[in-house]
Amino acid sequence: MTQFDVVVIGAGAAGLFAAMRAGQRGRRVLLLDHAEEVGKKILISGGGRCNFTNTGCVPERFLSRNRHFARSALSRFTQHDFIALVRKHRIAFHEKTLGQLFCDGSARQVVAMLLAECDAAGVDLRLRHRVTDITRGDRFRIETDRGAFTSGSLVLATGGLSIPKMGATGLAHDVAHRFGLPLVDPRPGLVPLTFAGEALDLMRPLAGLALPVIARCGKAAFPEAMLFTHRGLSGPSVLQVSSYWREREAVTLDLLPGQDATALLLAAKRARPKAESRTILAELLPQRLAQAFAALHLPPRVIGETGDAELRRLGALLKAWRLEPSGTEGYAKAEVTLGGVDTAGLSSQTMAAKDVPGLFVIGEAVDVTGWLGGYNFQWAWSSGWAAGEAA
Ligand code: FDA
Numbered sequence: 001m002t003q004f005d006v007v008v009i010g011a012g013a014a015g016l017f018a019a020m021r022a023g024q025r026g027r028r029v030l031l032l033d034h035a036e037e038v039g040k041k042i043l044i045s046g047g048g049r050c051n052f053t054n055t056g057c058v059p060e061r062f063l064s065r066n067r068h069f070a071r072s073a074l075s076r077f078t079q080h081d082f083i084a085l086v087r088k089h090r091i092a093f094h095e096k097t098l099g100q101l102f103c104d105g106s107a108r109q110v111v112a113m114l115l116a117e118c119d120a121a122g123v124d125l126r127l128r129h130r131v132t133d134i135t136r137g138d139r140f141r142i143e144t145d146r147g148a149f150t151s152g153s154l155v156l157a158t159g160g161l162s163i164p165k166m167g168a169t170g171l172a173h174d175v176a177h178r179f180g181l182p183l184v185d186p187r188p189g190l191v192p193l194t195f196a197g198e199a200l201d202l203m204r205p206l207a208g209l210a211l212p213v214i215a216r217c218g219k220a221a222f223p224e225a226m227l228f229t230h231r232g233l234s235g236p237s238v239l240q241v242s243s244y245w246r247e248r249e250a251v252t253l254d255l256l257p258g259q260d261a262t263a264l265l266l267a268a269k270r271a272r273p274k275a276e277s278r279t280i281l282a283e284l285l286p287q288r289l290a291q292a293f294a295a296l297h298l299p300p301r302v303i304g305e306t307g308d309a310e311l312r313r314l315g316a317l318l319k320a321w322r323l324e325p326s327g328t329e330g331y332a333k334a335e336v337t338l339g340g341v342d343t344a345g346l347s348s349q350t351m352a353a354k355d356v357p358g359l360f361v362i363g364e365a366v367d368v369t370g371w372l373g374g375y376n377f378q379w380a381w382s383s384g385w386a387a388g389e390a391a
Pocket of ligand 1: 011034041051159162335364380
């Protein structure tokens with residue numbers, strides 16, 4: 001068969017969900033992908049356990065040029081709806097932290113669930129199909145290296161540019177652009193930050209060390225763990241701020257969340273004036289970080305001989321360590337792509353292109369990006385559902 005009501009390109013999280021929903025509505029659906037298996041990013045997500053949603057999913061936890069765009073789709077198919085589906089398939093799961101839900105077993109269970117639902121809905125799934133051209137006359141015509149297909153509706157669900165090694169392409173962006181939809185410049189998000197010069201000299205020997213911090217960029221603040229790497233900083237708090245960071249901006253780190261660093265240093269000076277300043281610092285920070293910090297910011301004296309002003313300066317530094325990243329580790333390491341198809345060209349209720357009847361764009365290809373913690377899959381399910389209801 002080559003004629004369908006709906007063709008969905010991209011059998012990732014969003015595409016599987018849109019195909020499933022359209023099929024459930026009785027539409028004849030073709031789901032195409034160039035990969036040899038579906039849902040590769042689902043399989044590697046959450047360390048193989050897939051953080052499939054977040055119980056605290058609210059529109060405010062998404063970045064987009066239009067902050068309100070995600071609200072409609074997220075409220076039509078919520079995290080609770082997805083949790084109900086997971087329960088229906090008897091997939092055991094647990095909350096790890098901050099509302100993040102993971103499979104107890106394997107991410108494969110989520111892919112198996114989506115495939116079973118697509119199968120029950122009569123979706124025709126075809127893998128290893130490379131799309132070579134898309135045109136639109138009365139209907140969409142999708143040319144592939146294994147034949148052409150036509151459809152009344154076309155859903156672009158090929159994701160973003162992150163992890164090109166896994167087959168990510170800019171197809172959705174390119175096709176949307178060709179049909180006249182505006183784009184927001186894409187850039188890597190949820191990505192480790194890189195540093196140069198003195199900052200990197202300090203960080204590199206600390207690679208592997210993790211500690212709780214509050215990472216800030218502009219108004220965004222994330223109290224979570226941070227990890228030093230050979231190229232700079234990573235860990236959940238840094239990945240989160242990376243989505244807010246722009247070139248030449250600074251990020252600041254609170255290395256002692258919830259504690260008054262200056263008060264602690266001054267109290268230690270009074271209580272134990274003979275203690276080495278470095279020893280005191282090592283009681284507040286992990287040893288290796290304390291040593292590195294002391295080498296830069298503390299003379300090798302007992303704390304009783306260190307001036308209050310100096311301790312205040314150190315206290316302020318520990319609460320707001322200001323750093324200017326030189327860049328990010330790029331799409332090779334980014335969990336998501338920020339930007340993409342501009343929401344200005346799409347209906348927030350159906351994900352349909354306003355000026356191209358029958359064209360839909362969903363998932364990561366759209367300029368809607370969630371925080372770390374299951375939000376991006378929820379966007380894939382919600383936007384996929386919205387399109388599947390209308391396509
Ligand atoms: P997705 O990328 O999933 O799917 C796109 C599909 O289109 C793929 O099957 C691809 O093969 C296909 N395709 C691409 N180009 C094509 C072309 N030219 N022709 C045909 N097919 C094409 N999120 C989360 O909420 N919780 C988590 O635990 C994680 N963990 C995580 C770990 C890692 C390492 C990464 C890289 C990402 C995550 N994410 C995540 C993010 C999450 O994986 C991502 O937001 C969703 O997979 C996006 O779903 P989409 O369906 O939009 O794209």
